[in-house]
Amino acid sequence: MKVKYFAWVRERVGKAEETVEPPASVRTVGDLIAWLARRDDAYAHAFETPRVIRAAIDHAHVKSDTMIAGAREIAFFPPMTGG
């Protein structure tokens, strides 16, 4: 699946998007955050406070307990500050 990062999450991870293949044990958005955070120091820094991270699956907001099966694109970003 494709993963996208925005704002300071993108800056900390060091890339705007990538394709990841998490193991089957990674079932929810929260699992995916925990799995990404274990990759290296940059990811650990980006996801150090999971409760502030917002997520979207296929362009719609989701919560951390949402299942990721079937997702084409998952995005992670900080709370929004538009308008």
Next chain:
Amino acid sequence: MTALVTIRIQQADFDIAEEIVTLTKGRTDVGAVVSFSGICRGSEGSETIAALTLEHYPGMAEAEIARHAETAMSRWPLTGLTVVHRVGRIVPGENIVLVLTASQHRQAAFQAAEFLMDYLKTNAPFWKREESAAGTSWVEARNNDDAAAARWTKS
């Protein structure tokens, strides 16, 4: 007449008068237009702001605004609405966002405009980065914006 919904995300500035004409031209069922413009301030507290840079999530930003536009259209008797959100670098005094709502009577237009802005602030995937003498930093979300959006879901 069918309702007119316009949603745009763009780098360029917008002309409020032109947008109002587009929303009302050729129709006689509009009795009220409410216009809200968000403008880049030159200071935040005691800090002087040189510019804001707005980042967005292409695709989702349009989809999220469209979802809220649909909710506004079903909740209030609107004849149309317009949302224009700018991205890129914006300096103090420049426009950031425009919300126009049109209806037969003013109450629906006022309420729908406020609803749309409250949700844009908290749910539309845009992020502001601030440039000041101290360097650049991401603007933090405000709790009172969440509270403003939450009041529309209270029964």
